[in-house]
Amino acid sequence: MDRILIVDDEERMRAVVGAFLEERGFEVREADCGRAAVEVAEEFRPHVIVMDLVMPDISGIEAMSEVLKFLPDCKVIFVTAFGTIESAVDAMKQGAYDYITKPFRNDDLLMRIERALETIRLRDQIQILQDQLDEKYGLDNIVGASPPMRKVFELVRRAAPRDVTVFITGETGTGKELIAKAIHRHSPRRDKRFVAINCSAIPESLTESELFGHERGAFTDAKGRRIGKFEEADGGTLFLDEVCYLSPQAQLKLLRAIQEKEITRVGGTGSIRVDVRIV
Ligand SMILES: Nc1ncnc2c1ncn2[C@@H]1O[C@H](COP(=O)(O)OP(=O)(O)OP(=O)(O)O)[C@@H](O)[C@H]1O
Numbered sequence: 001m002d003r004i005l006i007v008d009d010e011e012r013m014r015a016v017v018g019a020f021l022e023e024r025g026f027e028v029r030e031a032d033c034g035r036a037a038v039e040v041a042e043e044f045r046p047h048v049i050v051m052d053l054v055m056p057d058i059s060g061i062e063a064m065s066e067v068l069k070f071l072p073d074c075k076v077i078f079v080t081a082f083g084t085i086e087s088a089v090d091a092m093k094q095g096a097y098d099y100i101t102k103p104f105r106n107d108d109l110l111m112r113i114e115r116a117l118e119t120i121r122l123r124d125q126i127q128i129l130q131d132q133l134d135e136k137y138g139l140d141n142i143v144g145a146s147p148p149m150r151k152v153f154e155l156v157r158r159a160a161p162r163d164v165t166v167f168i169t170g171e172t173g174t175g176k177e178l179i180a181k182a183i184h185r186h187s188p189r190r191d192k193r194f195v196a197i198n199c200s201a202i203p204e205s206l207t208e209s210e211l212f213g214h215e216r217g218a219f220t221d222a223k224g225r226r227i228g229k230f231e232e233a234d235g236g237t238l239f240l241d242e243v244c245y246l247s248p249q250a251q252l253k254l255l256r257a258i259q260e261k262e263i264t265r266v267g268g269t270g271s272i273r274v275d276v277r278i279v
């Protein structure tokens with residue numbers, strides 16, 4: 001059950017909002033001042049706090065920063081009186097999730113709470129997926145006890161954290177792609193995209209456009225602007241699978257992109273800076 005903490009020095013306000021939220025199926029607790037809010041939050045661990053901005057003891061913002069120290073994922077929605085928008089903006093800067101001005105409709109508050117909870121759910125899901133990826137591409141899960149494979153793991157550990165270009169060779173089916181992903185997952189770029197392109201599967205005439213994108217009208221079929229794999233992978237890792245199949249001409253253009261960290265879309269004039277790690 002989702003837990004909501006209501007903090008306000010006005011008892012009536014707590015009672016009305018509390019009853020409304022309980023009716024909607026939330027588990028609700030109340031606190032009548034900032035200090036009490038911190039104490040209750042420690043034990044109740046609310047997902048969302050609906051808190052008055054101005055209270056007699058410590059301010060709502062102070063209470064929030066105390067709570068966020070031990071509940072960093074908690075979402076705080078401030079309730080402010082009309083005409084104190086500035087302090088609400090200030091509260092947002094300090095890490096509040098949202099604010100609502102008095103007087104407000106309960107439905108409006110409910111919508112904001114639901115949105116805060118949705119944010120928490122999405123974050124949790126991302127974390128779960130992240131953990132699954134870590135497990136899948138963790139070196140512990142890549143099979144190999146032989147000295148050559150141990151050497152490979154050692155190289156991955158050394159190369160991954162550094163922003164160096166990596167060239168992987170090996171016979172078919174030996175796990176080159178697996179290792180490429182492991183390098184990405186162990187690198188500082190792990191939260192950005194891993195984009196793979198199979199260089200042997202693109203027709204020669206489209207290689208450049210696939211890698212660097214094109215502007216509208218660059219060639220007969222270029223109906224609109226299209227972003228290439230380099231731009232898609234910006235900030236992350238670009239895996240050029242079977243890179244040896246690229247034509248020498250395409251390899252020259254690739255070299256420029258790697259050296260200069262700049263690309264030009266086909267039919268485009270200006271160059272675009274890209275921050276991509278190549279494997
Ligand atoms: N050491 C390993 N431990 C666990 N799974 C592996 C290992 N090596 C390969 N695999 C699995 O074998 C399959 C082929 O691996 P992958 O696609 O990475 O090989 P590849 O070297 O890129 O092959 P190709 O040259 O055919 O493209 C994948 O499903 C991969 O997960």
Ligand SMILES: [Mg+2]
Nearest residue numbers: 173176177241
């Ligand atoms: Mg492969």
